[in-house]
Amino acid sequence: MIEELGTNDQGDMIINVGPQHPSTHGVLHLVITLHGETVKKVEPHLGYIHRSIEKMSESLSYRQFSYVTSRMDYLSSHINNHACALTVEKGLQIEIPGRAQYIRVILDELTRIASHQLWWGALAMDLGAFTPFFYSFREREMINEIMEETCGARLTMNYIVPGGVMFDIHPDFQKKVKHFLKEFKSKIHEYNELVTGNVIFQNRTKGVGYISKENAISYGMTGPSGRGSGFICDVRKLHPYEMYNQLQFDEITEEGGDAFARYMVRIREMEQSMNIIEQLIDNIPEGDFLAKTKAVLKLPKGDYYTRVETARGEFGVYIISEGGTTPYRIKYRSPGFSNLSALNDMSVGGKLGDLMATMGTLDLVIPDIDR
């Protein structure tokens, strides 16, 4: 299976990074070939947290299957649930109440901010600075509290259900979100002081893990990782769902294609997400939060594909229905899986430390890759 010899014919060292390694953020296993400090080949070995969610979902009803997707990309669990709900709604042609749409989009964007905050801390940790992690968690905690109040859970929410959302928002929701926006805006300069402007950080990321736009498209790199190479791929802009087409926001792209460009995309995306929330938070319409649906949902025979933009990129749910109460086949197109496939191309020729910076800026969530 894995070469235990340690060296190959050329005298290169073969090292197992992971499955237990501090910077693989979980159970990713990379077999890397090192020539001195220079990376010659990176080969991911997956499956340490493979739960075959696609097979599981084949035996779950259309109300049940979306809770499992929270366990895929646990940092954007809301958005995953959202994608599932959208697919079912598309199949059943349910009209979602306006209030539910607003709530969904606000929560999506809050999730995106929370995910980017955690990524920011974890990236700094990959590069050897521990302190940023705690600063980012301080702000993330506020989002978690908002989620806990409204959704009843902090990470795996299962709040967005086919037809709308599970409960109405908490009475304090708007106040808390506005408070968070104010706090976070006053704290975001710390992010730049501590990490972005730091000369060591810039040297560690600029020109590291370069991928061209053509390659990024070919590898299917979406989300901030793809946009860092100038690939315009924001599903919220290209294939607007819910009410993203009525909102004013920019799609952030950087032309650099290196780790620093991907870093800047995420930092600037947090500001855009705050911008979106600000447009919505005061205008949540009154009314129902959940459309009337049948007790047992049955999707008509056919194929349904929904794409949404998670914090990591384009997430697709592909349901093939035979008309029953459970999906015949379900496929999740996870952004991390495609992003990871480019890792070898991006890190060859760099140093071992560059590999960690590249992995950090790809923002890998391993359950999302393994599913």
Add this chain to the structure above:
Amino acid sequence: MFLKEYFKTVYQTLSSLVTGMRLTGYYFTHTKEIITQQYPETKPVLADRFRGEVIMPHNESNEHRCTGCTACELACPNGTIKIVTKNEINAEGKKKKAIDTFVYRLELCTMCNLCIQSCPSDAIIMTNDFEHSVYDRRLLTKVLNNPGSKIMEGVE
């Protein structure tokens, strides 16, 4: 020219480092910014909706609202809930279905709230209790209806 560039780089480097150190230095000297919660002493304030565990509330006369319709059992994606029913003979001599045991396996539960949503008679609710650790896995399999409990009058 070269020297000027060189010194400029050195200056920028040092100033960016000092900016970072000023921030950490600020937090070092301002102890009121500390956010640590000392958990067992100060319990976290949890939101009402926080999903910790499924329970079945009983009133003073040991009555619950569960009719044993198994809607929750069907809604559960993991087989967490198992309802055993029995036939009870009520005062008028009619046979009536009632629950015998409502088995809830906490170790399988993912707190997805689908059972609560599906319950037509609001017999089960989620509590805030999150301290579930026990020394024996068997203790996580719980029977939610109290011994000797009956269904509340008027709940169908």
Add this chain to the structure above:
Amino acid sequence: MTNEELKMKLEELFPGSTFEEETQWLTLNMEAEGFKPVAQQLRNNESFNFDFLFCLTAVDWKTHFSAVYHLTSTALRHTIVIKVKIDKNDPAVDTVSDIWRTAEFHEREAYDLMGISFTGHPDLRRLFLEDDHVGFPLRKDYEDPINMIKL
């Protein structure tokens, strides 16, 4: 290009192609034999320019398999779905990993879980499961008495 234009162009280039009706995107059905040239055309032809393979999956239809390719063009913004019918007894189809790099991983996944071998793939090994695993879990007839729990 709109779906109609795409359809016309495709019929012109590949006479005899069949399309599915009433789908989200234009869906092209085809057999495994002639797939590779079509894929190359779709990528390289200026008027198609499908450069972004955003989903690749395989479906077990009990009588046959089908590989589903979701393609979009980042420049021209049109999307097409290709469903390739694959024989049940000898599930093989040409690889597209040389056309779209992301297919390398997606094909390994499909091979691992569905057992479709992609001819010409540079490194066709199991991706998630152990190399000595028997069977392909996403097939409908897969049974694993230990790990699969029937609820």
Add this chain to the structure above:
Amino acid sequence: MFSLEKLVSIIQAWLQSTLGDPWAFIVVCILVGLAAITLFAILGLMLVYMERKVAAHMQIRLGPNRVGPMGIFQTTADTLKLVMKEGLTPDGADKFLFNLAPFMVMIAAMLILAPIAFAKNFQIWDISIGVLYVAAVSSVAVIGILMAGWSSNNKYSLIGAMRSAAQIVSYELSAGLSILAIVILSGSLRISDIINSQADGWWIIKGHIPVIIAFIIFIIAVTAETNRAPFDLAEAESELTAGFHTEYSGMKFALFFLAEYINIFIGCAIGATIFLGGWMPFHIGNWEAFNHIMDFIPSSLWFIGKTVFLIFLIMWFRWTFPRLRVDQLLNLEWKYLLPISMVNLLVITLMAIMGWYL
């Protein structure tokens, strides 16, 4: 007034009078050895505790707060745990070298303790080539690290050890050159002479900008030599899990851990001695009254205060900066620090010849 000098001379006189010449010397040697080991243990515990508290407060946390008041016994408890743990030796390791390495690192750290003046006339060995001795012995530690990395039969350890070797060998240069700057100014290699030359003001004040530059370079070099972030490439846990001590456990790991902190202490002690006057109180030129007041603070406190300040500075670096990459690390030394310190040395030589200092 409390003075370590008096205490020592009383003990020495008493031993001399009771035991006679050769025995008194032997007993003194044993006592000094025991004192050094005790000092090490205490320093290790204190510094680890300090590090954890400093880190915690910078990271808006409380830090250790369970074992004892303010968690002051936390490190003691940790040490007890490490002592009781099984010291594993991996199967493929070179057993002799593997077990020797932590002691090598520890001995190297202990040896540098000899010429450090903890207080006025309180020094184990006032060797005439004191500064040279420090520079020479401190580079021995790298042998222990290389030994550990090689003998572990682990690729992470090996890479870590190689990085560490490259790093220590390079940074030794600029550390040496910046020490040399003060040697030129004070005209002596002997530690006590260097301290006495600062009686009318510390070198960092007397020496103007060139000495400040030398001081900054020295601090950077010490951070690098002790393998501390942002130069902790040898143990870079996000790249190499734990670097050269990946395979160590129990007490052998504790020795590495201790040696790291002792090295920081020694590096900072040398820095405090050379640039900040060691135990010498803060004196300004001929302000007799002010100087007299300053003299009332015991010399040992002055020394410890300055050293702790430098240690804090190094901890501050660690909890603020990301880590450098290995090639950047060497670039920094060979492209920036070394040329700067060489030019700086020239300037200082000129200063010393012309007498351009206070």
